[in-house]
Amino acid sequence: MPKAGKLTLHLFVFCLLISLRSVGGAAAEEPQPSGNTATPGSLEKKDSTSEKDAAYHTPLAGEPFHTVFMGETVDVPAMDRGHVTALTLGGIAFVPAEGDTSFSPIAALYIKRVWEESRTRDTISIFVNDLEYDRRFGRLENVELVTRFENNTIPGGQTVVLNNQDIKPSSVEWGTVFASIGPGLRYMVAPSQIDNDLRLQLLGRVGYFYNKRTSDTGPNVVLPPDTMIYGGKLRGRYDGFRRNLLELPHRGVAAGFDLDYLHREKWSDFGVTGFANFTKDNTQNYLQFSGYVMGVGGIPGLSEKNRILASLHGGVTKKTSADRFNAFSIGGGPLPGESDDLARPDYPGTMFNQIYVASYALAVLEYRRELTFFMYLHLRGSFIWAEEAAASIATTDQFEFKDRNGYNTLVGLDTGFLWNSEVYLAYSWDSGFIRNGESGSGIILTWNKSF
Numbered sequence: 001m002p003k004a005g006k007l008t009l010h011l012f013v014f015c016l017l018i019s020l021r022s023v024g025g026a027a028a029e030e031p032q033p034s035g036n037t038a039t040p041g042s043l044e045k046k047d048s049t050s051e052k053d054a055a056y057h058t059p060l061a062g063e064p065f066h067t068v069f070m071g072e073t074v075d076v077p078a079m080d081r082g083h084v085t086a087l088t089l090g091g092i093a094f095v096p097a098e099g100d101t102s103f104s105p106i107a108a109l110y111i112k113r114v115w116e117e118s119r120t121r122d123t124i125s126i127f128v129n130d131l132e133y134d135r136r137f138g139r140l141e142n143v144e145l146v147t148r149f150e151n152n153t154i155p156g157g158q159t160v161v162l163n164n165q166d167i168k169p170s171s172v173e174w175g176t177v178f179a180s181i182g183p184g185l186r187y188m189v190a191p192s193q194i195d196n197d198l199r200l201q202l203l204g205r206v207g208y209f210y211n212k213r214t215s216d217t218g219p220n221v222v223l224p225p226d227t228m229i230y231g232g233k234l235r236g237r238y239d240g241f242r243r244n245l246l247e248l249p250h251r252g253v254a255a256g257f258d259l260d261y262l263h264r265e266k267w268s269d270f271g272v273t274g275f276a277n278f279t280k281d282n283t284q285n286y287l288q289f290s291g292y293v294m295g296v297g298g299i300p301g302l303s304e305k306n307r308i309l310a311s312l313h314g315g316v317t318k319k320t321s322a323d324r325f326n327a328f329s330i331g332g333g334p335l336p337g338e339s340d341d342l343a344r345p346d347y348p349g350t351m352f353n354q355i356y357v358a359s360y361a362l363a364v365l366e367y368r369r370e371l372t373f374f375m376y377l378h379l380r381g382s383f384i385w386a387e388e389a390a391a392s393i394a395t396t397d398q399f400e401f402k403d404r405n406g407y408n409t410l411v412g413l414d415t416g417f418l419w420n421s422e423v424y425l426a427y428s429w430d431s432g433f434i435r436n437g438e439s440g441s442g443i444i445l446t447w448n449k450s451f
């Protein structure tokens with residue numbers, strides 16, 4: 001390498017390492033938190049590469065870390081992972097397009113605060129938000145009052161994509177707003193970091209559903225009425241992960257579930273006149289169950305720089321009670337890693353909440369290699385089975401749920417970057433599950449800035 005080029009590289013890496021002094025990392029459709037203190041990792045100088053790998057320990061989230069990289073001394077200080085503010089910006093490109101969409105932007109603000117008596121965890125995207133505030137109940141150390149607010153109120157018409165086609169007559173402007181409150185139990189679990197706990201919550205839910213026609217809505221499309229929604233949720237979470245410097249799960253197990261029952265107060269038959277409708281009897285009340293289990297650990301005989309992650313996500317609801325307004329939705333985005341994002345089923349290379357399914361199972365196997373202490377390579381394979389919404393034989397204006405399966409491969413890179421930030425870049429290839437049997441690719445790039 002020419003001297004000028006080598007000098008430029010050294011200057012870039014030096015600036016990058018300086019920025020990593022306070023990197024806490026970020027990930028999922030939102031930024032991730034940054035860390036608690038513990039014993040620092042170390043990198044011993046040895047002659048043999050195998051000896052270096054054997055002595056090396058991956059720097060973990062929140063811990064101070066000291067090393068020498070490209071001749072420069074690097075000291076990463078301990079961080080408070082209970083006080084995080086971060087912003088994620090980016091997007092996903094689709095080749096070929098999914099329906100009429102070739103690019104989908106990503107933007108979210110992530111806020112996490114943990115105090116002695118309470119905590120909050122919020123993801124804010126203006127039109128789509130998920131806010132939670134939990135407070136210890138009186139003198140009961142493990143009992144909390146849980147309050148939540150969620151909304152999905154994207155303006156403008158939303159069109160269903162069926163058989164990889166945008167169905168223009170299905171364009172409807174619709175949204176939901178939910179408030180939830182109820183008791184919760186929270187217990188700290190090993191390895192006793194800020195995000196390691198066992199939670200069980202029982203929430204009462206009150207919401208509102210609205211919808212209206214757009215200029216593209218088909219004349220034979222019948223919409224349901226605006227209505228209040230009432231119900232309850234039983235939610236469980238277990239997070240036993242220890243995370244690395246970029247907040248990626250490094251070792252441990254996590255699991256969780258959601259059981260939802262909801263009732264739409266004012267409801268009626270809706271769908272497409274002259275064809276099979278969604279009936280009030282089938283869709284006014286619905287019960288849904290979803291869950292996940294994840295594990296990550298080392299590979300026997302290899303150094304700590306090599307990790308294997310396996311996960312299984314699934315959801316079940318009756319096909320007759322699922323419609324476009326309440327079906328499970330599967331989408332893409334950054335790989336889940338933050339504690340409250342683990343429940344999200346991520347199928348790389350898809351639009352946000354693009355795939356409507358009644359029931360599904362998603363299995364993932366990932367190999368991760370630590371290239372250097374601030375850079376990680378992902379090789380990931382996903383297999384999915386789902387009762388997916390597809391155009392009916394009668395008309396493309398109406399959908400029904402059909403069994404489908406597919407698989408996806410991904411190669412990605414997570415790296416610390418300048419200005420106390422992180423960059424995630426990945427390429428994924430789908431066998432045809434997304435595009436009605438036609439294979440295709442997705443490219444995602446996100447930048448996560450911690451403040």
